[in-house]
Amino acid sequence: MVQFVSVANILKFLARSGVEPHLVGLARYLEEDFSRWEAFEKAPRIPSHSPGGVIELMPTSDGETYSFKYVNGHPGNTRKGLQTVTAFGVLADVTTGYPRFVAEMTVLTAVRTAAVSAMAAKHLARPESRVMAMIGNGAQSEFQALAFKAVNEIEEVRLYDIDPAATDKCARNLAGSGLRIVRCGSAPEAVAGADIVTTVTADKRRSTILTDNMVGAGVHINAIGGDSPGKTELHPDILKRAGIFVELTAQSRVEGEIQQLPQDYPVTELWEVVTGRRPGRTDGAQITLFDSVGFAVEDFSALRYLRDRVRGTQFVEELDLIAEPDDSRDLFGLIDRAGRQSGGVVGRRGAVPAVA
Amino acid sequence: MVQFVSVANILKFLARSGVEPHLVGLARYLEEDFSRWEAFEKAPRIPSHSPGGVIELMPTSDGETYSFKYVNGHPGNTRKGLQTVTAFGVLADVTTGYPRFVAEMTVLTAVRTAAVSAMAAKHLARPESRVMAMIGNGAQSEFQALAFKAVNEIEEVRLYDIDPAATDKCARNLAGSGLRIVRCGSAPEAVAGADIVTTVTADKRRSTILTDNMVGAGVHINAIGGDSPGKTELHPDILKRAGIFVELTAQSRVEGEIQQLPQDYPVTELWEVVTGRRPGRTDGAQITLFDSVGFAVEDFSALRYLRDRVRGTQFVEELDLIAEPDDSRDLFGLIDRAGRQSGGVVGRRGAVPAVA
Known part of the structure; x- marks a missing residue:
């Protein structure tokens, strides 16, 4: 079974x-x-x-x-x-x-995506990060907020969504979580003063959730929503200012934010950082970007x-998904036994084909 | 649901x-x-x-x-x-x-493989075929026999397996099916006089179930067991005498009997025969071979x-495999409701993490 x-x-x-x-x-x-x-x-x-x-x-x-x-x-x-x-x-x-x-x-995917983001931020965000902006307050937003609270000690989440009802829902679900919830009227307002910026919108097209002037030194960007060909959230100028970290380079070149960059643009795979082979964040002023598209290992x-x-x-x-005959070569015998138990017949032996 | x-x-x-x-x-x-x-x-x-x-x-x-x-x-x-x-x-x-x-x-795969074989034989075997040899009497054998009986009017099945216990099992399961069952002591004995030869053995290696001298004019070969790289059942000389029919050429070149032939060796895809674009059997003396490996469309x-x-x-x-929240953006709310129903809590709200 x-x-x-x-x-x-x-x-x-x-x-x-x-x-x-x-x-x-x-x-x-x-x-x-x-x-x-x-x-x-x-x-x-x-x-x-x-x-x-x-x-x-x-x-x-x-x-x-x-x-x-x-x-x-x-x-x-x-x-x-x-x-x-x-x-x-x-x-x-x-x-x-x-x-x-x-x-x-x-x-489970919402839980795993949030846990991946938080695990990446553990290696990439400034350790003293306490404020996160979250652009996009849909189905994944609460999981992201709680992951960053539980794993990264985020204390304040600044919410923005083009649909205020989504923000209402997210704020309601996070009430009582211990997080300080700040509702913002625009993406720039949400991002102002944030140590970490999570973008998790759902539109299947190139949109520009973050523009270059919104992102200050030292910020870690957790880009979740740009995850398929033609679907990106960040202005390419931000990418060029950031240290870029991906799951699997070949997949992210097609699906991630880096589809906007040349195919040979240097990026680091997260596992290289986790194993210590390559550095994560190099200094407190660096902008780090986790360009997450989701990968099978997660x-x-x-x-x-x-x-x-x-x-x-x-x-x-x-x-009851996998047949388990006593004799592995006798799959057919299973039907025979089921037939004897329920009174049907196998082969033709006089049965009326009810479904012919 | x-x-x-x-x-x-x-x-x-x-x-x-x-x-x-x-x-x-x-x-x-x-x-x-x-x-x-x-x-x-x-x-x-x-x-x-x-x-x-x-x-x-x-x-x-x-x-x-x-x-x-x-x-x-x-x-x-x-x-x-x-x-x-x-x-x-x-x-x-x-x-x-x-x-x-x-x-x-x-x-279901055993049923579909047999139905594919029988459907192919409808287009490729001589219509007057009544005798089938079956080399390999394992888990798929009864399904193959019954499919050829029901779809192609086969009356006699000649069984051979290197393990007599497999033949016993197959003969027992087919008793009462209306098929005339003939147990044979060797592959050549089984093949002698057969209009259709089904090879359905399970070894994961190149074996030679059929050699060239065993296959006479007009025979249809239903080759099921040669279905992965390195796993074939027929001597390549037989292939060269036969009209070869496959499911999807690209896949069969890697997995089928034709992995033994040059990559540009001419074959016909079964759908071309079913739609009438290309001929199936051309005359009563032709040897036809359905080199079946199984394909997703089936x-x-x-x-x-x-x-x-x-x-x-x-x-x-x-x-209960797919979550169906009332509000599609409120996946998190589902947990909340499940918690209220069962007395647990969402977020931390005072709960003891039982699994931390």
Whole structure:
């Protein structure tokens, strides 16, 4: 049987102790997996594009465990009352090829994206950062805010969204979290005085959430929303002033903010910083940019974390997904037995084909 | 909610009226989808190789519906009492990106592979074919036999396997099917007098199940087992005497029997025959070879068939896989509500982090 974490169960699991300890725990798993980055099979995600969006498969493997995530991105879904992004994921045993763990990942992806951002900022933002601006107050915003609080000791979050209702929702959800929430009337107002700027908007087009004059010395930019071809949030002039950090260079050249830069523009991969091979932030005045697009290894970490945490709890169920015949060569015999149990017949043996 | 067909349910579904009507029905769906082959997004499968086998994702889309299959191939699994191949699949709505249907495909893949073989033989074998040899009597053999009976009017199946226990099992499962079963002591004995030869062995290496002198004029070869790099079943001399038909040329050059031939060796894609663009069998003396490796469009057809047949029946369940917040931007609010229902808390609000 395959272990399964449903939407209802992940919600109960996260609600039980709150999201913050899981953001901290997952950031630790991410750091472990980024530390052994070279052990992973790294292929670009496999996209299927359509006029309304994209469906992607994101596989990876560390040689023992294989994972993949199914994820879509459909910006128009919001207008239909549907999620822009939905996702689920699978862990499998490399030795046997058997799937072992299936989980919803619409919620888990928001948790993992926030944990990745916070883990990156731990290496890239000034340690004394306490104020974060957040441009875009949609489905991921609360997770980002809590991750930076729990992992990076952010105390104040300055919210701005073109839709004030989104800011209302985000402020309401963060009330009581211990964060100081400041609602701002514009992006420049939100960014003014912030140590960290998180951009997490959802439009599928080139937009300019941040312009060059808005970003002062020492700021760390956590750019989440520019994550597919043609979808960017930052003015290219900012990129040129910043130290740029990415997950997987080949993928980010196509999907990240750096799609606006020449193909050979120098960037650093985050795992190089985590392992100490290359420097992260070099001084307090440097502008650092984490140009995040999401990568399969991060979903691997998130699934691994969830699997380890729910094992043996009431949050995991069994899913009857993989046939297990007593004799591996006798798949057909399974049908025969099911037939004898339910009174049907296998082959033709006199049965009326009910569905011919 | 996502519709889900479990192993137990597909077995009951297939047992209810027997496998044959479904082989006929699925062959019809396959013919429909091969007829509109050009409408499909066709990418090679995405493999993750390891010493013990391979895990693959096989996506496709017709612009309305997206599908993918997870499938592994681990020849050593049999020794551990596990399936060589396990699989599951998903259908999603291209417009919204939402997964809609999840099904076990270990059993369904055996049904679809057999239906593809039979559909191909309808176009490639001599219409008067009544005798089939089957070399390899493992997990797929009964499905192949019944498909050729139901779709192609095969009356006699001549069984051979290096392991007599496999032949015993196959003969036992086919007893009462209406097929005349002949157990043979060798591959040449099985092939003698056969109109169709199905090779469906499981070894992950170059083996020579059929040699040139075994194959007479007019025979149709249904080559199933040669389906990955380094894994072939036929002597290359046979290939050179045959008209060769494949699913997707680019994939078959790497995975099929034709990996033994030059990269520009002429082959015909099956869809070209189904649509009448190119001839199938040209005369009664021609040797035809369906060099089958399995392609994503076939899994699309199989999932579509199963979805249509189980809709509204007791064979389908609901799977809580995709989060559906009332407000699409308020994913976080779902946790909050789950917390209020179960007494946990979101954020820190005084909760003890049970899993930190």
